[in-house]
Amino acid sequence: MLLYLLRVLAFCTVTIPGLAVAAFADDRPTNRAIQEEVWAIPVTLPTIAYVVRPVGDGPFPLVVMNHGVSLNQRERGFFPIVEFRDAAMWFARKGFMVVAPTGSGYGAAALDDPERGLYSLFFSKIGNCDNPNFRDAGLAVALIDKWIIEYMTDQKLIVPDNVVVVGQSAGGWAALALSSQNVPGVRAIITFAAGRGGRVGGKPNNNCAPDKLVAATGEFGRTARTPMLWIYIENDTFFGPDLSKRMHQAYTDTGGNAEYHLLPPFGNDGHFLIGSPDSIPLWAPLVGPFLEKHR
Numbered sequence: 001m002l003l004y005l006l007r008v009l010a011f012c013t014v015t016i017p018g019l020a021v022a023a024f025a026d027d028r029p030t031n032r033a034i035q036e037e038v039w040a041i042p043v044t045l046p047t048i049a050y051v052v053r054p055v056g057d058g059p060f061p062l063v064v065m066n067h068g069v070s071l072n073q074r075e076r077g078f079f080p081i082v083e084f085r086d087a088a089m090w091f092a093r094k095g096f097m098v099v100a101p102t103g104s105g106y107g108a109a110a111l112d113d114p115e116r117g118l119y120s121l122f123f124s125k126i127g128n129c130d131n132p133n134f135r136d137a138g139l140a141v142a143l144i145d146k147w148i149i150e151y152m153t154d155q156k157l158i159v160p161d162n163v164v165v166v167g168q169s170a171g172g173w174a175a176l177a178l179s180s181q182n183v184p185g186v187r188a189i190i191t192f193a194a195g196r197g198g199r200v201g202g203k204p205n206n207n208c209a210p211d212k213l214v215a216a217t218g219e220f221g222r223t224a225r226t227p228m229l230w231i232y233i234e235n236d237t238f239f240g241p242d243l244s245k246r247m248h249q250a251y252t253d254t255g256g257n258a259e260y261h262l263l264p265p266f267g268n269d270g271h272f273l274i275g276s277p278d279s280i281p282l283w284a285p286l287v288g289p290f291l292e293k294h295r
Contacts, residue, residue: 066171138177198238221256233270
């Protein structure tokens with residue numbers, strides 16, 4: 001009932017004047033005013049989302065940003081509602097409305113019992129490491145992305161044929177899964193350190209059934225035609241260069257359309273690159289031209 005009454009309630013709204021930012025290789029300062037909000041989105045699985053968009057009535061092109069997952073229940077409970085704030089604002093200053101949903105069971109979105117109901121269906125567990133279900137874990141979150149895109153389109157808040165999906169880690173894996181469905185209106189998909197089953201037992205470069213992850217990637221590529229940009233980092237301890245290159249090879253060999261880039265080491269673990277404002281000068285020169293090419 002609450003979510004029905006809220007339709008698109010902004011629990012908090014902060015309008016941020018355009019800030020002076022460094023000019024990146026692909027970018028010119030726009031001084032575009034943006035505003036940040038937190039929304040309750042009444043889709044089939046009620047979703048809380050961080051939203052940042054240009055000031056004005058729109059409609060705007062849409063970016064949906066997917067976060068990763070944590071296997072630690074305590075970490076999920078303290079998950080920040082704004083994980084990629086600087087990256088999201090970068091997209092907003094380029095004219096996009098950015099919707100970054102918080103996964104069910106994370107932070108303020110911990111709304112259900114993890115052992116039953118919709119939470120259990122969409123928590124995206126991969127199952128036993130001996131026989132992981134990478135495919136369905138990706139498609140479950142991809143379905144939520146589709147619901148968000150449909151909702152934003154129905155509300156006439158976005159340009160319906162100008163949507164970009166961005167994801168990091170497991171969120172990038174969901175975006176990769178979405179590519180296999182060729183969703184109308186999704187012009188491009190961008191992933192940072194995409195994958196599932198990394199750092200088993202907390203050990204660096206200890207992956208759960210990597211051959212099956214590669215095989216699932218190839219399965220997605222078989223039907224995928226949406227242009228993708230894949231960004232990985234040399235010192236990613238979840239999905240290292242050898243594995244990410246195998247995934248890309250499998251995806252493109254079966255017909256997928258993906259541009260692959262391996263960035264130099266970043267911080268202590270490049271897996272978390274997109275969460276740092278200091279990383280923007282590294283990925284913006286790749287993402288900017290890719291967006292211009294496909295929007």
